[in-house]
Amino acid sequence: MDFISPLISIVDRLCTAMAPRISNVIHLDRRIQSFTTEVDELKDQRDDLRSRVKRAELDGSRRTNEIQRWLARVEVIEAEATSIIENLGQSRHGLGCLNATCCSKYNLSKEIIEKLKEIGELKRKGAFEKLVTEPHPAPVEEKPCRPAVGISLMLDKVWEFLEEDKVGIMALYGIGGVGKTTLLKTVNNAFLGRAYNYDVVIWVLVTKEFVVSKIQQAIVARLGLPWEETEASELRTSKIYNVLKKKRFLLLLDDIWERIDLGDIGIPLPNEENKCKLIFTTRSMDVCTDMDAHRKLKVEFLDEEKSWQLFCEKVGRMEILESPPIRNYAETIVRKCGGLPLALITVGRAMANKETEEEWKYAIELLNKSPSELRGMEDVFTLLRFSYDNLENETTKTCLLYCALFPESYSIEKEQLVEYWIGEGFLDSSYDSNAHNKGYAAIGSLKVACLLETGEEETQVKMNDVIRSFALWIASESGLNKGKFLIEASSGLTEAPGVKNWEGAERISLLDNGITVLKEIHKCPNLLTLLLQWNNGLNRVSADFFQSMSALRVLDLSFTSIRKIPVSINQLVELRHLNLAATKITTLPKELGSLTKLNHLNLLRTYSLRTVPREAISGLADLAVLNLYYSYSWEVQNVEGEAEVGFEELETLRHLRILGLTISTITSLNRLSGLRNLVRCIQYLHIKECEGLPQLELSSASGYGKTLRRLSIRNCYDLNYLVVDAEDRETWLPNLEVLALQGLPNVTSVWKTPVRKVSLQNLRLLNIWYCHRLKNVSWVLLLPRLEVIYLFYCKEMEELVSGEEKLEPDSQAFSRLKTISIRDLPELRSITPWALAFPCLKSIAVIDCPQLKKLPIRNHNSSNLPTVYCAKDWWDGLEWDEPNTKYAFLTDFTSN
Numbered sequence: 001m002d003f004i005s006p007l008i009s010i011v012d013r014l015c016t017a018m019a020p021r022i023s024n025v026i027h028l029d030r031r032i033q034s035f036t037t038e039v040d041e042l043k044d045q046r047d048d049l050r051s052r053v054k055r056a057e058l059d060g061s062r063r064t065n066e067i068q069r070w071l072a073r074v075e076v077i078e079a080e081a082t083s084i085i086e087n088l089g090q091s092r093h094g095l096g097c098l099n100a101t102c103c104s105k106y107n108l109s110k111e112i113i114e115k116l117k118e119i120g121e122l123k124r125k126g127a128f129e130k131l132v133t134e135p136h137p138a139p140v141e142e143k144p145c146r147p148a149v150g151i152s153l154m155l156d157k158v159w160e161f162l163e164e165d166k167v168g169i170m171a172l173y174g175i176g177g178v179g180k181t182t183l184l185k186t187v188n189n190a191f192l193g194r195a196y197n198y199d200v201v202i203w204v205l206v207t208k209e210f211v212v213s214k215i216q217q218a219i220v221a222r223l224g225l226p227w228e229e230t231e232a233s234e235l236r237t238s239k240i241y242n243v244l245k246k247k248r249f250l251l252l253l254d255d256i257w258e259r260i261d262l263g264d265i266g267i268p269l270p271n272e273e274n275k276c277k278l279i280f281t282t283r284s285m286d287v288c289t290d291m292d293a294h295r296k297l298k299v300e301f302l303d304e305e306k307s308w309q310l311f312c313e314k315v316g317r318m319e320i321l322e323s324p325p326i327r328n329y330a331e332t333i334v335r336k337c338g339g340l341p342l343a344l345i346t347v348g349r350a351m352a353n354k355e356t357e358e359e360w361k362y363a364i365e366l367l368n369k370s371p372s373e374l375r376g377m378e379d380v381f382t383l384l385r386f387s388y389d390n391l392e393n394e395t396t397k398t399c400l401l402y403c404a405l406f407p408e409s410y411s412i413e414k415e416q417l418v419e420y421w422i423g424e425g426f427l428d429s430s431y432d433s434n435a436h437n438k439g440y441a442a443i444g445s446l447k448v449a450c451l452l453e454t455g456e457e458e459t460q461v462k463m464n465d466v467i468r469s470f471a472l473w474i475a476s477e478s479g480l481n482k483g484k485f486l487i488e489a490s491s492g493l494t495e496a497p498g499v500k501n502w503e504g505a506e507r508i509s510l511l512d513n514g515i516t517v518l519k520e521i522h523k524c525p526n527l528l529t530l531l532l533q534w535n536n537g538l539n540r541v542s543a544d545f546f547q548s549m550s551a552l553r554v555l556d557l558s559f560t561s562i563r564k565i566p567v568s569i570n571q572l573v574e575l576r577h578l579n580l581a582a583t584k585i586t587t588l589p590k591e592l593g594s595l596t597k598l599n600h601l602n603l604l605r606t607y608s609l610r611t612v613p614r615e616a617i618s619g620l621a622d623l624a625v626l627n628l629y630y631s632y633s634w635e636v637q638n639v640e641g642e643a644e645v646g647f648e649e650l651e652t653l654r655h656l657r658i659l660g661l662t663i664s665t666i667t668s669l670n671r672l673s674g675l676r677n678l679v680r681c682i683q684y685l686h687i688k689e690c691e692g693l694p695q696l697e698l699s700s701a702s703g704y705g706k707t708l709r710r711l712s713i714r715n716c717y718d719l720n721y722l723v724v725d726a727e728d729r730e731t732w733l734p735n736l737e738v739l740a741l742q743g744l745p746n747v748t749s750v751w752k753t754p755v756r757k758v759s760l761q762n763l764r765l766l767n768i769w770y771c772h773r774l775k776n777v778s779w780v781l782l783l784p785r786l787e788v789i790y791l792f793y794c795k796e797m798e799e800l801v802s803g804e805e806k807l808e809p810d811s812q813a814f815s816r817l818k819t820i821s822i823r824d825l826p827e828l829r830s831i832t833p834w835a836l837a838f839p840c841l842k843s844i845a846v847i848d849c850p851q852l853k854k855l856p857i858r859n860h861n862s863s864n865l866p867t868v869y870c871a872k873d874w875w876d877g878l879e880w881d882e883p884n885t886k887y888a889f890l891t892d893f894t895s896n
Contacts, residue, residue: 145185150306168270171288174299175450177342180281199247240266253280259290301339314348329360338465346376404471405509407490411455423577593619629660629684660684715743755779845869
């Protein structure tokens with residue numbers, strides 16, 4: 001029995017050792033329940049903390065690192081708890097307490113006890129007092145930016161904007177590559193060393209394919225806030241808004257292509273109250289308007305001096321640039337870059353290693369013929385293409401390419417462009433207001449996109465040289481089909497290009513050259529437009545010249561010396577637009593009448609034209625425009641079977657919309673007045689040498705009142721005045737733009753009835769010669785759009801504006817006047833009785849006006865004073881209210 005005692009002792013020790021383990025297994029279910037409860041409580045604590053933190057973060061704060069670590073640890077504990085509970089589920093399938101499952105349950109029970117301790121510790125540490133820290137982003141972050149050339153003036157204007165309390169949003173707009181981004185970066189970086197009142201300056205690159213979340217991400221990062229991809233958009237917007245509404249911010253948005261709703265992003269609207277500012281860049285003026293910009297600043301092309309400076313910086317080798325032959329080539333290249341900084345930089349770099357004269361010559365040849373082949377230029381064109389591709393429709397794109405037919409920096413009349421476009425078929429060819437309005441709308445769209453700009457006059461547009469090169473690149477299908485456009489405008493040609501150059505061309509422009517003869521040309525089946533105007537020496541066109549141009553739609557031979565139109569013109573069966581203005585033709589060929597699709601025939605200022613056969617006009621069934629202003633003198637035909645055209649033929653032109661006529665007898669004028677359908681079409685009327693005409697009726701009842709745009713009256717010695725019915729006088733001649741009166745010795749007052757404020761609202765040019773009895777033209781004071789005044793050889797003219805006139809307080813008198821030219825007015829004592837600002841006046845010419853002793857120009861800004869053309873002795877004798885004013889003028893002394 002002695003062996004029993006040791007056995008009992010062993011069993012007793014074994015039971016003692018096993019008791020805790022057995023207890024763990026026995027109490028496992030209770031511990032599982034306690035563990036689950038503790039985990040759920042920890043989750044609730046975590047969720048409550050997250051909610052509190054997120055509320056705090058809506059005010060722009062950032063959670064502390066301690067909280068971030070605590071939440072991360074909770075995530076780990078939660079994952080471990082999930083794993084433990086899954087293992088417990090598997091262990092419950094075991095039976096007994098001495099098998100492997102029993103051991104597993106023991107281990108799980110022990111692990112639960114340890115995790116309960118960790119959870120308890122986490123719950124105690126989770127009672128945070130400080131949840132968040134305030135973000136403190138640097139007020140300004142420097143942006144990499146190359147040194148800027150020629151932006152100092154624009155930069156000054158930006159600073160002026162930033163100082164205007166009432167202005168919150170400013171737009172910087174301009175074509176791609178002009179320097180908008182450089183200007184915006186310069187503004188941003190200037191705050192690194194400049195005193196400012198902003199809490200933060202925020203820069204965001206938007207780009208064409210902008211996404212709201214990307215903009216928000218940039219702003220959030222700049223503000224030092226956390227970014228969570230899974231965060232709801234509305235919550236993110238509120239977070240940004242709650243931060244920015246407490247800050248005085250300057251937001252810089254680069255490269256906007258369409259309207260951005262600031263509220264969708266969370267940006268408070270900058271205004272006078274919050275003193276915040278927004279400056280953005282864009283390529284479109286439409287975006288400026290859509291973004292409700294209070295100020296718009298166009299980033300202009302560089303002038304010649306700054307262009308040269310930037311180019312030299314990029315070439316970097318002044319010893320080469322200053323050598324005599326290279327210098328001339330370099331200046332030519334700079335001009336061809338058109339002041340576009342990106343082009344100047346690109347071409348400057350391309351020329352940096354060119355040392356020989358031949359290399360520089362070749363570069364000019366490439367810029368003339370194939371600019372995309374010059375290293376880097378295709379990248380410039382690719383940038384410009386974004387603006388082109390963004391145009392609203394294909395019509396507008398085609399209209400842009402058409403502008404490249406004109407020479408570099410050439411000012412193109414908008415009306416002429418629209419007429420070409422109608423002829424080509426880009427617009428409706430009916431010549432109604434819709435077609436013209438559509439054309440002007442296309443021009444407006446191109447200006448808005450900064451692909452066209454205003455020419456020398458408001459009625460003109462022009463294309464920058466680089467944009468013109470780009471347009472030709474597009475027209476040539478990115479250089480793959482260079483023969484589509486044959487452009488040799490203003491190239492100094494003395495003869496037309498060879499036949500092979502014409503064969504595949506769709507549009508040819510040889511305008512403004514020295515071509516004298518046009519010989520027979522073969523195989524031009526695709527030719528749509530042929531521009532030959534301003535070849536002043538061109539006097540002969542071969543008989544078969546037009547034989548192979550059956551697709552031609554637009555032909556311009558204006559301002560050439562041709563005397564005869566070849567009979568082969570009848571082969572131009574698709575011709576819509578024919579311009580023969582200012583040519584020396586004496587007869588219109590009968591064959592012209594076979595051009596049944598012709599809708600525009602311009603014979604303006606064809607002074608030599610004497611014969612217009614009936615057949616030349618009567619067959620033009622689609623004719624919408626016929627202009628014989630300062631041309632063929634229309635006569636009433638009295639002989640039956642008369643071969644020449646009469647009013648009767650014009651009446652048969654059912655589509656006629658615009659008519660220009662020259663009338664030389666009162667019989668013709670009276671006959672015309674009775675043809676109401678024709679009178680309603682007259683936009684240009686020249687009356688010359690009309691005897692027995694005491695007055696000219698121009699009322700709405702007579703038909704002239706609403707349509708007339710240009711009126712010229714010359715050498716009508718019996719004329720006393722122009723008459724408008726009293727009932728019409730407040731709205732008469734609403735479209736008249738030019739009034740020319742010459743050789744009217746009996747006119748004492750131009751108008752029989754007084755001009756009112758709303759009369760002659762569109763008159764731009766007044767030209768009066770040899771009207772000796774006129775004392776003044778005071779009524780010009782009421783013309784809001786008057787730009788040019790010519791007064792010559794009026795012997796009794798005493799005042800331009802009478803001293804008896806009163807100037808209204810709100811008067812806009814002469815607000816658009818650009819030119820005053822007066823000559824041989826021996827009695828003229830005064831231009832106006834008051835000194836006026838003349839804000840747009842560019843030049844004033846005074847010749848042989850000895851009684852005129854003062855110029856009525858108020859010197860409010862010496863930089864805007866006009867140039868005075870005059871004799872030196874007259875200038876020296878002028879009287880001045882302020883002696884120093886005399887020296888502020890620029891004068892150009894002339895001899896009489």
